[in-house]
Amino acid sequence: MNGTSGDILVDVRGLCFSRGERVIFDGVDLQIRRGQVSAIMGPSGTGKTTLLRLIGGQLRPDAGTVHVEGRDVHAMSHRELYALRRRMGMLFQSGALFTHQSVFENVAFPLREHADLPEPVLRDLVLMKLEAVGLRGARDMMPGELSGGMARRVALARAVVLDPMMILYDEPFAGQDPISMGTLVSLIRLMNDTLSLSSVIVSHDVVETSQIADEVFVLSEGRVVESGSPAELAQSESAWVQQFFNALPDGPVPFHYPAPSLGDDLLGPRP
């Protein structure tokens, strides 16, 4: 899947990032193409959400670069970064809706902040976005009254209300019932294609992500260990990819967290 440099929307090169002593990324390279649904996959704790925050400029890398539309995100001024973020949407794992505002006001929030629109126009725009996620009838509900799946759909409507060029999805399928999951899977693909977006999904839900992703990057031990279409990865001979895609409990990623031997722990000196 080689594309021209014009096709590349996000270009991550040699990215290194640590939290204290713990190395999260040790030279990550990946390219996200325009118009595609790209997935970053890996087990919990591999830094998938951290990677989204690095792309969005909320965290700074120790080394390496993140270019979006050819511009280094971490070399931008505060003003430039915020101008870029107006063209990026992000769906947080929790939805991150404002709990003191109704569904309508949550979706209207970016418009009220960035666009000086007459109230009737704003209302129509918000209702159209809510209609797209099937929640126009829930406009007056408060976030506390929504189910997890509904909250994520409202967050999705809010993420697309400024018509961004790209949406970052942080674990969109985690903790969803099958119906909500199916709805989100189809919405993400539909939004990407009808609104001409580029989508980046971080997830560990193999089946759902494989249904809609054009390209998958698999993270392990701070690096991208494999990338390709879901079909290509399903055929991969890598033991790591096989373990992840087939949900095997043991393999290159051990079942046990590193620890002294059980005998030493049970029979050794007591603290």
Added chain:
Amino acid sequence: MMGLFAGLGRRTIDSFGRLGRGTMFLLRALAGMPGLLLRPGLVMQQLYAIGVLSLLIIMVSGTFVGMVLALQGYNTLVTFGAEQSLGVLVALSLLRELGPVVTALLFGGRAGSALTAEIGLMKTTEQLSSMEMMAVDPMRRIIAPRLLAGFLAMPLLAAIFSFLGIMGAHVVSTAALGVDDGAFWSQMQAAVDFREDVMNGVIKSLVFGFVASWIAVYEGYDAVPTSEGVSRATTRTVVHTSLAVLGLDFVLTAVMFG
């Protein structure tokens, strides 16, 4: 022994680190203030949440503090035959000290803790992060209006506290203790100086309002994003606000009246 020194050193360095981060945070919040001129509604909302919703506790406390002050003051003054000066004692105590200080302590417990918990929970539930990703700066949208509202609300609350304290004292003095109504007001009018007493009290309130609001919003913003972290931050707000207000009160009193 070495462990003790190491722990002490670590705590000292941590404290200075927090102070430095808090100062940088304050500068960023102050930089967001000019934008509020274009959106006064944001400050109004916070004035309601911080000021209006604190009115009940301030009014009740002020009235009772004034009434107790009258009872205690009368017992002392009557032994010198100076009970007609009760109005002066109550007014000076409230305007110079009790009004600003007790209001600030109540503010820290009621509005300050609420601010910290609100901002801390916004951080825990990623609302602040989502705001950043929507290209909305939380320092301008969330922190600056709350900081300004706290600064503006405190002198108003302290004025209401002192006013109701004086009225409470007046009721107790004239109705229960037999102090002459005319003497109560005329002696107060003669002894209380607007600049020396009233304005110095207002200055104290402004300083306390600024410091208490700064502590509350910073603790919320700096909270560890867990339920325990928010709980600790809320506790720290009340403790730090109380200590800062009492310490600053001594310094300001020494400068103003020393």
